Amino acid sequence: MKLVVSKDILKVNDKIAEIIGEKLENRGVMAVNILGSPGCGKTALIEALVKNAGDRFKFAVIEGDLATSRDAERIEKLNVPAVQINTGGGCHLDANMVLTALDDLDLDYVDVLLIENVGNLVCPAAFKLGERKRFAALSVPEGDDKVAKYPTMFQSVDAVVVNKIDLMAYLDFDIRRVENDLSKLAPGLKPLLVSAKTGEGIVEFSGLIEKAWNEFQKAQR
Amino acid sequence: MHEFSIVQDLMELAEDELGKIGYTGKVNSLTLVIGKLSGANPDSVSFAYDAISPQTRLKGAKLIIKEPSAVCICGGCGVNSELAGIDYRCPLCGSGDVKVEGGRELRLDSMELED
Numbered sequence: 498m499k500l501v502v503s504k505d506i507l508k509v510n511d512k513i514a515e516i517i518g519e520k521l522e523n524r525g526v527m528a529v530n531i532l533g534s535p536g537c538g539k540t541a542l543i544e545a546l547v548k549n550a551g552d553r554f555k556f557a558v559i560e561g562d563l564a565t566s567r568d569a570e571r572i573e574k575l576n577v578p579a580v581q582i583n584t585g586g587g588c589h590l591d592a593n594m595v596l597t598a599l600d601d602l603d604l605d606y607v608d609v610l611l612i613e614n615v616g617n618l619v620c621p622a623a624f625k626l627g628e629r630k631r632f633a634a635l636s637v638p639e640g641d642d643k644v645a646k647y648p649t650m651f652q653s654v655d656a657v658v659v660n661k662i663d664l665m666a667y668l669d670f671d672i673r674r675v676e677n678d679l680s681k682l683a684p685g686l687k688p689l690l691v692s693a694k695t696g697e698g699i700v701e702f703s704g705l706i707e708k709a710w711n712e713f714q715k716a717q718r
Numbered sequence: 719m720h721e722f723s724i725v726q727d728l729m730e731l732a733e734d735e736l737g738k739i740g741y742t743g744k745v746n747s748l749t750l751v752i753g754k755l756s757g758a759n760p761d762s763v764s765f766a767y768d769a770i771s772p773q774t775r776l777k778g779a780k781l782i783i784k785e786p787s788a789v790c791i792c793g794g795c796g797v798n799s800e801l802a803g804i805d806y807r808c809p810l811c812g813s814g815d816v817k818v819e820g821g822r823e824l825r826l827d828s829m830e831l832e833d
Binding site: 499502507649652680 | 720724727728731732735736739741750755756757758804805806807814815816823824825826827828829830831832833
């Protein structure tokens with residue numbers, strides 16, 4: 498006898514992600530899931546963004562790491578509420594972790610919730626966290642071949658930010674390779690060049706958040 | 719990826735479904751759908767399944783994996799074609815104005831029960 502099931506294997510995660518999405522929407526909070534390698538500058542980009550756009554948006558940050566609360570401490574220094582999730586050995590954040598972390602945030606005082614995922618170019622792509630947008634961060638020292646090597650992840654995002662462009666002069670990094678690879682697997686997606694260190698491109702990075710926020714507001718009405 | 723945790727979730731889902739219909743007999747096979755863009759590697763899933771399933775209710779059940787490709791629907795030339803590899807442009811006319819459908823499945827399709 499054939500028993501037809503036809504159910505998603507990661508349905509438990511997706512179901513919780515939907516609950517998070519609805520919860521945030523009801524409170525007028527837009528979540529952005531930030532993905533990228535360890536050391537690509539995800540936290541530095543968040544710091545730069547908060548400094549640049551902190552007067553326009555009330556930010557909150559969820560930080561995902563295997564261990565330590567260092568990232569959350571960095572964010573709290575900027576007077577932005579931050580919750581640290583430690584995954585133990587886990588290679589990605591899942592929706593259940595994020596749902597629990599929301600209990601530690603006062604959502605009435607949040608417009609934009611930035612979720613910094615565990616540094617990893619593979620697993621986080623498969624787990625929805627209730628986010629409205631997904632941004633990928635890539636940095637110049639990682640090399641210009643990462644988009645082609647990790648297609649699943651770069652295909653799943655709404656924006657790609659290339660960080661540490663101040664190092665471009667010292668390294669063999671050809672931005673055209675990134676653009677070319679992106680044009681194949683995510684037609685229409687163009688990388689945004691920034692340096693969290695020098696501040697170059699951060700205004701445009703804030704612009705991405707602003708654009709997403711405006712769309713979110715429109716959809717809310 | 720994390721194929722071991724995928725297989726653990728799969729076991730849970732399968733046991734739930736069997737529990738729902740109160741079936742206690744033998745399961746001959748499970749049919750999974752793992753799309754080519756899902757990020758899960760069928761070989762690794764099989765490997766994890768072989769390691770995990772003998773200790774479960776699914777002991778002895780054969781794993782059958784279907785691997786559907788993604789379909790690229792081209793807004794340029796209007797032709798639907800199978801996506802080859804990671805290039806998301808239309809394989810016929812090269813247009814980037816495409817809609818990609820399917821290929822992301824990670825689903826338990828059915829189970830074959832002995833009686």
